[in-house]
Amino acid sequence: xxxxxxxxxxxxxxxxxxxxxxxxxxxxxxxxxxxxxxxxxxxxxxxxxxxxxxxxxxxxxxxxxxxxxxxxxxxxxxxxxxxxxxxxxxxxxxxxxxxxxxxxxxxxxxxxxxxxxxxxxxxxxxxxxxxxxxxxxxxxxxxxxxxxxxxxxxxxxxxxxxxxxxxxxxxxxxxxxxxxxxxxxxxxxxxxxxxxxxxxxxxxxxxxxxxxxxxxxxxxxxxxxxxxxxxxxxxxxxxxxxxxxxxxxxxxxxxxxxxxxxxxxxxxxxxxxxxxxxxxxxxxxxxxxxxxxxxxxxxxxxxxxxxxxxxxxxxxxxxxxxxxxxxxxxxxxxxxxxxxxxxxxxxxxxxxxxxxxxxxxxxxxxxxxxxxxxxxxxxxxxxxxxxxxxxxxxxxxxxxxxxxxxxxxxxxxxxxxxxxxxxxxxxxxxxxxxxxxxxxxxxxx
Numbered sequence: 001x002x003x004x005x006x007x008x009x010x011x012x013x014x015x016x017x018x019x020x021x022x023x024x025x026x027x028x029x030x031x032x033x034x035x036x037x038x039x040x041x042x043x044x045x046x047x048x049x050x051x052x053x054x055x056x057x058x059x060x061x062x063x064x065x066x067x068x069x070x071x072x073x074x075x076x077x078x079x080x081x082x083x084x085x086x087x088x089x090x091x092x093x094x095x096x097x098x099x100x101x102x103x104x105x106x107x108x109x110x111x112x113x114x115x116x117x118x119x120x121x122x123x124x125x126x127x128x129x130x131x132x133x134x135x136x137x138x139x140x141x142x143x144x145x146x147x148x149x150x151x152x153x154x155x156x157x158x159x160x161x162x163x164x165x166x167x168x169x170x171x172x173x174x175x176x177x178x179x180x181x182x183x184x185x186x187x188x189x190x191x192x193x194x195x196x197x198x199x200x201x202x203x204x205x206x207x208x209x210x211x212x213x214x215x216x217x218x219x220x221x222x223x224x225x226x227x228x229x230x231x232x233x234x235x236x237x238x239x240x241x242x243x244x245x246x247x248x249x250x251x252x253x254x255x256x257x258x259x260x261x262x263x264x265x266x267x268x269x270x271x272x273x274x275x276x277x278x279x280x281x282x283x284x285x286x287x288x289x290x291x292x293x294x295x296x297x298x299x300x301x302x303x304x305x306x307x308x309x310x311x312x313x314x315x316x317x318x319x320x321x322x323x324x325x326x327x328x329x330x331x332x333x334x335x336x337x338x339x340x341x342x343x344x345x346x347x348x349x350x351x352x353x354x355x356x357x358x359x360x361x362x363x364x365x366x367x368x369x370x371x372x373x374x375x376x377x378x379x380x381x382x383x384x385x386x387x388x389x390x391x392x393x394x395x396x397x398x399x400x401x402x403x404x405x406x407x408x409x410x411x412x413x414x415x416x417x418x419x420x421x422x423x424x425x426x427x428x429x430x431x432x433x434x435x436x437x438x439x440x441x442x443x444x445x
Contacts (some may be wrong), residue, residue: 016044019415020227021268048219055219066211069413075230080217082324092130092308128178130308148209162192164203187316197385247396269403287377297333299357312354351405391419
């Protein structure tokens with residue numbers, strides 16, 4: 001039980017991955033930190049439900065091995081990433097086709113070499129390939145290789161437009177754009193209309209071209225659990241509702257006021273705006289994830305399957321137990337499928353019908369384990385979108401989260417990184433409690 005007189009250098013409000021990653025950097029620098037979370041456990045939207053030996057992610061955002069913050073964030077050294085098979089499977093014209101760069105683990109140079117190899121390697125021409133002819137596939141490989149080699153700073157300096165409109169200017173055949181890039185970007189961005197900023201879309205494609213799609217072993221919740229577990233004991237306090245914040249204190253419903261030298265708001269965008277009226281609240285992309293199980297899994301391996309024809313509600317699906325065997329008990333397969341936007345009225349029936357076509361097998365005997373609908377799953381990133389919204393509001397008051405960066409795990413971790421850097425700069429990186437002393441003159445990080 002917390003005591004009303006408890007003090008810390010920094011109070012972090014919210015125990016999602018942004019707040020936890022910031023707390024990791026602050027405590028590593030010797031700054032005493034308290035993380036207050038209203039929910040019973042840390043993690044925020046990165047949560048996993050456990051049902052009869054299955055591990056079922058509620059949102060199931062795709063990660064990439066190319067996300068820099070997964071390697072840079074303290075506390076994630078023990079994180080195991082389970083990789084999908086290289087590229088993706090595209091279902092189009094009644095067939096499944098493997099498309100995408102079989103990238104190698106390692107440097108960007110290795111990824112670039114692999115993409116070029118994919119573009120130039122001879123392969124049989126498949127009827128109805130969603131990407132187009134062999135020449136079209138080579139053009140796609142060349143475009144991805146160029147994107148993998150472009151520095152991030154140059155991507156962010158490009159003209160900005162909605163991603164769906166910007167695709168037309170890529171110089172790729174319409175069949176390649178509609179059959180591959182549109183369904184791929186919809187899955188990566190959780191945005192079926194591709195209204196996202198073209199700069200954010202470029203970053204997502206760059207990660208796809210230079211890394212491998214992956215998920216955390218054991219479920220999405222493992223990532224925030226690792227961050228929380230490796231913090232000093234007593235840092236994270238759950239079941240604590242914050243009712244107001246200032247530059248030097250946090251008031252809670254359960255334990256009164258907590259005095260501190262700085263406050264970091266690391267909640268979702270809507271909660272942050274309730275505590276600090278005037279903060280921008282973005283629109284959100286709703287996401288519905290359905291989990292099914294069967295003892296006769298489809299034979300697609302550890303592949304992410306997309307519908308090039310967009311002939312049903314499913315954006316992407318995978319036999320996720322083939323990617324991460326820890327998510328299902330022995331002898332059972334776990335199929336996880338994602339519906340973007342507003343789901344149809346009878347979503348399970350519609351999804352089963354669509355999955356039967358995508359996997360080429362009957363789904364009538366599949367058991368539905370869970371249907372998770374999250375109306376505000378992913379903050380929208382429509383242009384103009386500032387990928388580095390300020391994390392320092394004023395001396396002593398900071399904010400972070402995927403709504404301040406890109407709407408991804410990489411964006412959440414990076415915003416926590418930026419916020420902790422700003423706090424350490426303003427506090428002079430000095431540990432220990434000095435609540436009676438005024439803050440030194442500060443500058444933005």
